[in-house]
Amino acid sequence: MSRTYGQRVYALVRRGPPGSVATYGQIAALLGNPRAARAVAAALRNAPNGGRIPCHRIVNRRGSMAPADVFGPGVQSALLRGEGVVFLPDGSVDMRRCLWQPQPSDLPAQP
DNA sequence: CGCGTGACGTCTC
DNA sequence: CGAGACGCCACGC
Numbered sequence: 329m330s331r332t333y334g335q336r337v338y339a340l341v342r343r344g345p346p347g348s349v350a351t352y353g354q355i356a357a358l359l360g361n362p363r364a365a366r367a368v369a370a371a372l373r374n375a376p377n378g379g380r381i382p383c384h385r386i387v388n389r390r391g392s393m394a395p396a397d398v399f400g401p402g403v404q405s406a407l408l409r410g411e412g413v414v415f416l417p418d419g420s421v422d423m424r425r426c427l428w429q430p431q432p433s434d435l436p437a438q439p
Numbered sequence: 440c441g442c443g444t445g446a447c448g449t450c451t452c
Numbered sequence: 453c454g455a456g457a458c459g460c461c462a463c464g465c
Contacts, residue, residue: 367461
């Protein structure tokens with residue numbers, strides 16, 4: 329089945345555990361293209377929330393989250409806080425502590 | 440069917 | 453070390 333880039337992104341994002349966050353570039357790199365961070369964002373932008381995709385766990389490389397217009401005013405930060413994500417005084421996520429570290433076992437099997 | 444835009448990141452000068 | 457250009461995918465017009 330020809331899976332679109334978004335489908336692969338969704339599958340990987342779904343593996344992200346609560347309390348941890350991942351970056352666009354990280355997902356793209358895991359897919360094999362570290363320069364496809366924008367593609368990840370494009371896919372998540374149209375990600376079907378009905379598919380239970382924790383798109384709110386994806387933040388940028390600096391730990392800043394997407395504009396409030398995307399999810400809502402302070403919604404993403406509230407969701408992350410509810411999961412136990414640690415925030416820094418400047419309002420960004422503490423990547424040093426909450427960055428998702430995927431193990432080989434958590435990654436999809438290699439065809 | 441083609442161009443421009445957008446939740447980004449890496450590479451090059 | 454800083455700024456600029458390119459790359460990737462999906463969607464709207």
